[in-house]
Amino acid sequence: MQVPEKTAPRLFLIDGYALIYRSYFAFIQRPLTNSRGENTSAAWGVANFIVKIREDLAPDYLAVVFDAGRSAREVEYPEYKATREKMPDDLAASIAGIRELVEAYGCPVLEVEGFEADDVIGTLARRGEEAGLEVVLVSGDKDFYQMIGPRIHLLNPGRGGSSGVAAEWVDESNASDKFGVRPDQVADYLALVGDSSDNVPGARGIGPKTAQALLERWGDLDGMYAHLDAVEPARARGALSEHEQDVRLSRRLVTIQTDAPIELDLERLRECDPEWDRLRDLLIAYEFRTLIEKLPLAASTSVAGEERPRLRVAGPDDLDALADALERAGAFELQTWSTRDKPVEGSLVGVALLPDGGDELWYLPLGHRAPGGLSLGIDAVDEPENLPALDSPPCARLRAVLEAPASRVGAHDAKDALVALEGAGIALAGLDFDAMVASYVLDPSRRTHDLDALALDLLGETLPTRKSLVGTGKSEVPLEEVPVAGVAELAAARTWTSAVLHRQLRKGLEDQQLLQLFDELEMPLVPILAEMESTGIKLDEGFFREMSVRLARELRQLQDELFKIAGAEFNLNSTPQLREVLFDRLGLPVIKRTKTGPSTDSDVLEELAAAGHAFPLQLLEYRQLEKLRSTYVDAFPRLINPRTKRLHTRFNQAVAATGRLSSSEPNLQNIPIRTALGREIRKGFVADPGYVLLAVDYSQIELRILAHFSGDDAFVDAFRNRVDVHRQTAAVIFEVPIADVSAEMRAQAKTINFATLYGQGDFSLARQLGIERTAARAFIDAYFERFSGVRSFLDEQIDFAKRHGYVETLAGRRRYVPELQSSNWNIRQFGERVAQNTPIQGTAADLIKKAMIDVHDRLHRSGGGARMLLQVHDELLLEVPEAELDETRTAVVEAMEGAMELAVPLVAEAGTGPTWYDCKAD
Numbered sequence: 001m002q003v004p005e006k007t008a009p010r011l012f013l014i015d016g017y018a019l020i021y022r023s024y025f026a027f028i029q030r031p032l033t034n035s036r037g038e039n040t041s042a043a044w045g046v047a048n049f050i051v052k053i054r055e056d057l058a059p060d061y062l063a064v065v066f067d068a069g070r071s072a073r074e075v076e077y078p079e080y081k082a083t084r085e086k087m088p089d090d091l092a093a094s095i096a097g098i099r100e101l102v103e104a105y106g107c108p109v110l111e112v113e114g115f116e117a118d119d120v121i122g123t124l125a126r127r128g129e130e131a132g133l134e135v136v137l138v139s140g141d142k143d144f145y146q147m148i149g150p151r152i153h154l155l156n157p158g159r160g161g162s163s164g165v166a167a168e169w170v171d172e173s174n175a176s177d178k179f180g181v182r183p184d185q186v187a188d189y190l191a192l193v194g195d196s197s198d199n200v201p202g203a204r205g206i207g208p209k210t211a212q213a214l215l216e217r218w219g220d221l222d223g224m225y226a227h228l229d230a231v232e233p234a235r236a237r238g239a240l241s242e243h244e245q246d247v248r249l250s251r252r253l254v255t256i257q258t259d260a261p262i263e264l265d266l267e268r269l270r271e272c273d274p275e276w277d278r279l280r281d282l283l284i285a286y287e288f289r290t291l292i293e294k295l296p297l298a299a300s301t302s303v304a305g306e307e308r309p310r311l312r313v314a315g316p317d318d319l320d321a322l323a324d325a326l327e328r329a330g331a332f333e334l335q336t337w338s339t340r341d342k343p344v345e346g347s348l349v350g351v352a353l354l355p356d357g358g359d360e361l362w363y364l365p366l367g368h369r370a371p372g373g374l375s376l377g378i379d380a381v382d383e384p385e386n387l388p389a390l391d392s393p394p395c396a397r398l399r400a401v402l403e404a405p406a407s408r409v410g411a412h413d414a415k416d417a418l419v420a421l422e423g424a425g426i427a428l429a430g431l432d433f434d435a436m437v438a439s440y441v442l443d444p445s446r447r448t449h450d451l452d453a454l455a456l457d458l459l460g461e462t463l464p465t466r467k468s469l470v471g472t473g474k475s476e477v478p479l480e481e482v483p484v485a486g487v488a489e490l491a492a493a494r495t496w497t498s499a500v501l502h503r504q505l506r507k508g509l510e511d512q513q514l515l516q517l518f519d520e521l522e523m524p525l526v527p528i529l530a531e532m533e534s535t536g537i538k539l540d541e542g543f544f545r546e547m548s549v550r551l552a553r554e555l556r557q558l559q560d561e562l563f564k565i566a567g568a569e570f571n572l573n574s575t576p577q578l579r580e581v582l583f584d585r586l587g588l589p590v591i592k593r594t595k596t597g598p599s600t601d602s603d604v605l606e607e608l609a610a611a612g613h614a615f616p617l618q619l620l621e622y623r624q625l626e627k628l629r630s631t632y633v634d635a636f637p638r639l640i641n642p643r644t645k646r647l648h649t650r651f652n653q654a655v656a657a658t659g660r661l662s663s664s665e666p667n668l669q670n671i672p673i674r675t676a677l678g679r680e681i682r683k684g685f686v687a688d689p690g691y692v693l694l695a696v697d698y699s700q701i702e703l704r705i706l707a708h709f710s711g712d713d714a715f716v717d718a719f720r721n722r723v724d725v726h727r728q729t730a731a732v733i734f735e736v737p738i739a740d741v742s743a744e745m746r747a748q749a750k751t752i753n754f755a756t757l758y759g760q761g762d763f764s765l766a767r768q769l770g771i772e773r774t775a776a777r778a779f780i781d782a783y784f785e786r787f788s789g790v791r792s793f794l795d796e797q798i799d800f801a802k803r804h805g806y807v808e809t810l811a812g813r814r815r816y817v818p819e820l821q822s823s824n825w826n827i828r829q830f831g832e833r834v835a836q837n838t839p840i841q842g843t844a845a846d847l848i849k850k851a852m853i854d855v856h857d858r859l860h861r862s863g864g865g866a867r868m869l870l871q872v873h874d875e876l877l878l879e880v881p882e883a884e885l886d887e888t889r890t891a892v893v894e895a896m897e898g899a900m901e902l903a904v905p906l907v908a909e910a911g912t913g914p915t916w917y918d919c920k921a922d
Contacts, residue, residue, distance in 0.1 A: 003169050008151070009060035011128045011269065012053065013121045015139035016066040016109070019046055020098060022140055022157060024091050031090075031827065034287040035446060037818025039090040043098050043286055049157060050105050051294060053138070054271075061133070061269040064102050065120045068111035073253050080253060083199040090823050101286075104279040106272045115260045118143060122256035125152050127264040142195075143254055146186035148175040180212040188221045191251035200253050201246040205239035221251060284456050287447070292456055306500060309354065309361040311492045313384045313484060316394065322353065322362050323397040329355035331408035331432070333499040335491055336420040339367065339480050341466075342665060343420035344533055344648045345641060348390075349480050351421075352491035354499055356408075361496060363488035366390065366424070369480045384484045391425030399426060408432040412451045412498040415653065418530035434526055435498050438505035440654035441518045444815055449654045455497050458504060463497060464490050517812050522653070525849050528856045528868070529651040529661075536646030537668075537869045537879075540915070543684040544637045551629040558622045565615045572622065575600055581615070588613055610770075624675070632671060632681050639666055651871065658838060659813050659845035661871055669872045685916035691879045692912055694866075695919035696892050698848070698874040699907040700725060702757050705810075705843045708902040712789030719904035726750040732786040733779065752783055756790060757840060759833035794836045801835035809842035810900065811850075847900050848874055854895040864888065877916060885912060 023045020032041045053059065073080045103109055112120050121137055121144075128135040129151045137144045138155045148154055154170040176182055181189045192211040194202020206214075214236060218224045224231055224240060231237040240247065276295060283292045314322055326332050333354040340346030349367040365386050388394040390402075401407060402421070407430035411417050414434040421428050439449040447453075455461040469490050470477050479487065509515045563569045566585060570577040578600045582588050590598040591607050598604075602620065609617035640647055652662040663669040672678030687693045703725055707715035718728035723738070730741045730749035741749075748769060755765045766776035784791040798820075801807050806814045815838045819831030852871060855878075859866050866888045870877040876896070880888045889910050896908035911919040 003057060004171065006134060008132055008134045010057070010134045010136055011061040011124070011266075012057070012059040012063075012136045012138055012155075013124055013128075014062070014064045014107075015117050015121060015137070015141060015144075016064045016099075016102075017117060018139045018141055019049060019064075019157065020091070020095070023049070024088070031824060033818070033822070033827070034285075035443065035816075035818065037821050037827075039094060039822070039824070040286050040288075042091055042094055043101055044288060046098055047101055047105070047283070047286075047288060047291055050102070050107060051291060057136075059136075059271050061128075061266055062271055063108045063110050063124070063269050065117040065124075066099075066109065066111045067116050069113045069115075071114060071116045071119075073116070077249060077253060079199050081198050083196065088823070097282075097286075101279075101282050104275050104282050106274040108268055110262070112260050112262050115257075119257040119260045120262055122147060122258045123260040123262055124264055126258040131264060131266070142178065143186075143190065143256055145170070145175060145178055146183055146254075147256060148172060148183040179208070181215050185215045185220065187251055187255045189215060190254040191221060191247050194250060195254065198253070200250045201243070202250050203239045203243040203247050205243075206236055210236050221247065280462070281460065284460060287457065289448070289453055289456065292462065293452075295462060308492070308496045309359050311363065311488055312360045313363050313365060313488050314387065315385060316387060318362075319387070319395060319398050322364075323401050325355045325358055325360070325362075326353065326398075326401045326407070329357055330406070331356035331410070333410045333495055333502060334414075334417055334428075335411060335495045335498065336417040337479060337487060337491060338416075338420045338423075339478060342648075342650065343416050343423065344536070344644075346420075346423075348420050348424045350484075350487055350491060351390075352488075352495040354495050356499075361492050363484075363491050365484045365488075367480050368482075368484050368487070369478075389424065390421070403427050403429050405429040410435070410499065410502045412436050412454075412494075412501070415526050415530045415533070415651075418527055419533050422530065422534050431523065431527060433502050433506065434523065435501040435505055436654050437522050437526065438509055438518060439501075441514050441522055441813070442505065442508050442512060444654075444657045444659060444813070451494055451498060451501075454501055459497065459500060461497060464493055466490070512814070514812065514814065521811060521846060521849055521853070524853045525653065528852055529653060531856075532868050532870070533648055533651060535867050535869060535879075536641065536644055536648040537877075538646050538686050538688055539636060539640060540684050540686045541637050541640070544633055547680070547684070548629060548633045551625055551633060555622065555625050555629065558618055558625065562615065562618055562622065565618070572619070578619075582608075586613075586615055588616070625677070628672070628677060628681065633684075635666060636684070649870070656845070657815060657834075658841040659809065659815075659849075660841070660873075661845070661849070663870075663872075668870055679917060682917035683915045687879050687914055690882060691865075692882050692885055692914060693869075693916055693919050694878045694880050694885065694889055694892065694910060694912050695916065696876050696878075696889075696896055696908050696910045698844075698896065699909055701844050701847065701874050701906070702840050703753060704902060704904050704906065705840050705847075706757060706790065706793075707904050708810075709839060709843075710787075710789040710793035711903065712787050712793075714787060715790070716904055722905075726753060729753055729783075729787075733782050748779070752779055755780075756783065756794075757837065759794075759836050797835045797839060798832050801831070807835050807838050809839055809846050811843065811846040813842050813846060815842065843900075844874065847906075848876075851896040851899040852876065854899050855892050858891045858895050859888070862887070862891065877919070880912075 020042045024042040026045060027041040031039050032044050034040050099109060110120060111117070118141065121139075125135045125137060125147055129149070133151065135152045136155050137147060137152065138157060140156050140158075144154050148170060150172060156168040156170065158167045170178070172183075179186060179189050189211050190200065190202075192203050192206045192214065193208055194200050214224055214231065218227065218231070225244065228237060228240060231240060280292065280295055283295070312318070333356070335352045336343070337349045337351070338346040339349055347367055351364040351366065352361065353364065354361045365384055366389070368386055390399055403426065409428060409430050410433040411431070412435040414431055414437075418428055418431070435451070435454065436449045439446065439454055452463050452465060455463050466479065469482055469486055470479055509518050559572065562572065566581045570581060572578070576597075579598050582600060583590055583598050588608055591604045592599045602623070605616040605620050609620055636647060647666070649663045649668045650665045652664055655662045671681050673682075685693070703715070704719055707719055714728065714732055715725070717723070718725045724746075726746050726749045727738050727741045729752065730745040731738045733749060733752070734741070734745055736745075751768050752765065755768070762773045762777040762780060765780065766773045769776060797807055801817045802820055805818070806816045808814055815834065817831045817835050819827045819834065822828050822831065848871060852868065855876065856868060859868070864881065864884045864887070866878055866880040866884055868876060868878050876892065878888070878892065889912065893908045893910050897906045900906065913919045
């Protein structure tokens with residue numbers, strides 16, 4: 001959007017309700033909600049718009065104007081706006097909060113009883129114009145086009161969200177583009193064509209083109225009626241004559257009044273700073289993190305009313321005093337700072353330590369460098385000296401305290417600290433509390449559990465960040481080159497906040513009876529994940545090079561074939577060019593449309609391919625190969641750590657709302673295994689010489705958990721008797737003996753079993769099975785009729801969630817379901833699926849975590865060389881010395897099968913081989 005230079009101070013007049021409606025409906029398909037399930041779409045849109053207008057357009061004066069009371073238009077014409085739908089309940093409930101948010105941003109709120117916002121804005125616009133200001137009307141209401149003039153402009157904010165409708169600046173240069181008439185003719189134009197949204201009648205039979213022609217010929221309505229006999233065409237003349245009363249009424253309704261009883265008080269409208277404390281509290285309540293980050297950093301020496309201990313940068317002579325303080329306290333909070341965000345790739349810059357109950361917070365400079373790369377030493381001006389390495393003799397006493405199991409250590413994101421310290425030769429013991437993990441246990445549905453979000457939401461504090469210290473982009477400097485004092489202050493603020501959260505979150509776990517889950521399942525897993533991240537996995541780089549060459553060759557062949565079918569070369573990654581080939585050149589049917597034209601997404605291509613069209617089938621294959629090549633085959637070797645010569649992923653313990661672990665940087669859980677080519681990528685994951693890979697996978701774990709929870713006799717019996725559960729399901733649904741179940745019946749039953757697990761309806765099932773929805777509905781009905789225990793269990797979970805606000809796993813993990821209280825049907829349906837799925841998927845997540853703890857314990861006690869490398873869904877991958885394979889395989893299978901007691905047996909299947917691909921069940 002191009003905005004002309006100012007010619008005078010600018011007054012922005014914002015149509016409050018227009019902006020609110022625009023913001024609400026911008027997200028109508030996927031409403032924004034906070035953790036309490038409240039619709040925050042309108043509040044977000046309004047707040048974000050205010051921030052953007054200030055950042056981009058720098059108003060000199062500004063006001064937000066609202067309607068107030070019954071207007072003169074409604075008195076004269078009770079049908080005015082009568083056709084508008086009632087304001088949605090969730091939007092109505094948010095209006096008061098939005099007005100408070102606007103005021104907290106320092107925006108004056110104006111309203112005049114008995115007047116619409118249009119008329120108040122119109123009046124102020126005229127008075128601003130007379131005062132020599134440039135006036136900008138902010139609204140998407142077309143009535144405002146009549147106000148545009150040399151000093152009055154219009155800013156149409158578009159619709160925001162995912163609508164793709166951009167903001168537009170309208171002034172005299174483009175004012176006639178909208179209706180094809182001058183601004184002074186807009187009211188007459190609208191009086192002729194009417195306005196269905198406001199129930200303005202107009203002249204029936206006169207449309208936009210006729211209205212334009214009449215105004216071009218006669219100038220205005222008075223000119224038309226003064227020469228009515230000469231008006232052409234006859235149809236327009238008849239419409240004007242027949243509907244003159246409606247036309248005159250319509251002009252009064254659409255004409256913006258400029259004589260509302262309000263004065264232009266520029267001092268009141270002068271741009272001013274927000275009420276920062278009030279604004280911060282509101283944004284925290286709304287959970288608008290990105291807007292909170294734009295607020296000035298609160299300069300505070302206390303957190304939640306507690307004074308921060310004084311900062312002390314440790315020197316070589318302070319190490320014994322620090323060790324004494326830590327030993328006396330018996331517990332301490334810790335944070336580490338590395339050269340890289342991913343600690344396994346970097347080295348330790350510094351460590352912050354806060355003895356419990358102490359009045360000093362210590363920062364240990366370990367890897368700082370002066371600009372130019374010179375190590376900081378005794379001669380460095382005004383810079384504390386780097387301490388000796390933590391695993392060196394001078395740090396022996398401190399190291400002993402850090403590695404003492406009796407020490408109770410707290411941190412936020414303790415896994416990163418463990419990895420960083422391991423890289424520095426320190427095996428931190430006594431890890432007792434992780435604020436990130438505690439927050440996750442308390443509410444796994446939170447969008448994020450990082451320290452900044454927790455500080456804002458729970459303590460009302462804004463913290464300095466690493467980015468605020470080192471910068472971003474081209475201006476970013478390495479953390480190790482930042483002066484010690486800067487890193488120390490950052491570390492102190494964040495470590496102290498972590499300590500305050502430690503106390504608050506532990507109390508929350510106690511109050512919610514979640515301490516056992518936290519202490520016995522989640523916290524023991526943290527050091528195991530840190531160990532797995534540090535270990536990494538070996539790749540066969542030669543295999544990936546060869547596969548990349550092969551894929552590139554196959555991609556070229558597919559590209560040539562696609563060009564041949566299309567009859568011309570084109571950019572396969574260009575959506576407009578692909579549309580032209582698919583629907584113009586090849587004449588394939590349009591399946592669905594987007595805002596910019598026919599869709600070419602994978603669903604469309606699959607439907608076209610299923611109909612027998614060669615081009616979409618080959619294009620799908622091309623896309624699949626290209627994704628495999630770029631995302632995995634070419635990417636993985638580039639991520640090998642030059643120090644360890646292995647690939648290291650991150651295991652994320654506080655991301656998935658179900659309780660599942662996830663993998664990132666790179667994601668090793670997402671390697672496709674449903675296709676032969678996708679599975680082949682696993683050939684590139686290999687064991688070290690003298691070792692072999694061992695993969696152990698739970699069999700049909702989620703269905704076994706469903707059988708346990710539902711107690712359904714047919715399900716339970718199938719697993720207890722070791723019958724193929726999908727064949728058993730098919731036999732029950734199709735009412736045939738198990739021996740007569742065909743392969744097709746079993747495949748359909750398998751699809752139905754998993755559709756039940758994930759709460760899919762007849763539409764999704766029909767699509768998966770390639771059948772009509774009525775047939776899919778019949779399958780679902782038959783399924784729940786035969787497996788009534790399953791139906792009862794799923795219904796009970798929804799009822800439980802409605803009564804308690806959450807559902808639980810077998811281990812007591814809770815997931816809150818505020819979506820069940822939403823007035824939006826789609827959101828409520830999502831909430832019902834969450835209530836049904838979480839006990840099953842969450843229990844599966846708890847089970848694999850418990851299995852990892854038990855397996856790690858067995859391996860540790862055995863004293864052997866086996867090590868866990870990866871966790872992928874229900875599978876564990878280990879690297880085992882060849883001589884220990886049989887013993888380790890037995891131990892791992894026993895540990896996994898005994899990790900949790902269910903009403904049906906747990907079965908873990910093991911496979912071994914030199915590569916991950918070869919680890920199929922023996």
